[in-house]
Amino acid sequence: QGCSVRIVFSTDGSQSHNAVLGIADDPTPAELVTIRRGEARAAAAMLGVSADRVAFVGAEDTRLVESLDRLRAAVDRVLEEPPVEVYIPHETRELNADHSLTGRIVLERLAAGGHAPRVFKYVVWDAEVERSFGFVNRVAKADGPEQEEVLHREDIAPYLDRKFQALLEH
Secondary structure, three states, X not given: OOOOOOEEEEEOOOOHHHXXXXXXXXXXXXXXXXXXXXXXXXXXXXXXXXXXXXXXXXXXXXXXXXXXXXXXXXXXXXXXXXXXXXXXXXXOOOOOHHHHHHHHHHHHHHHHOOOOOEEEEEOOOOHHHHHHHOOOOOOXXXXXXXXXXXXXXXXXXXXXXXXXXXXXXX
């Protein structure tokens, strides 16, 4: 639709197979970093986002909590181009620590920079996903009052084929 889109990946994907599937050597974590970046670029291209608009913070997967300053700096760089809309993992309802911390840091940096875009939050790793994968990586809930939220639904039927093609790249 002519919008300028940026996609930012907080973690490197290096531990996804080991943490969730118990696979540590085929592929290795180092190989997974390269694989995941390639998958991310291919999925972005499928959605019409060029490789130069895809950024990688590179924090170690499952250990984002150890790289929060690095994430803050990366988010600040992205926010040099003020956003109109931002899509983030939900900072309190998302159970995966890397996901919820990403949401928290983005909200923090938006506020620090005086940005007020429309923010859309989503949950990927809920209790059902956590049970099905048998992997728990949580962080304490954020302090502060719950903010009122409005559920937003969008008919994506016209885009489903393209979205599925992008998912197949992962």
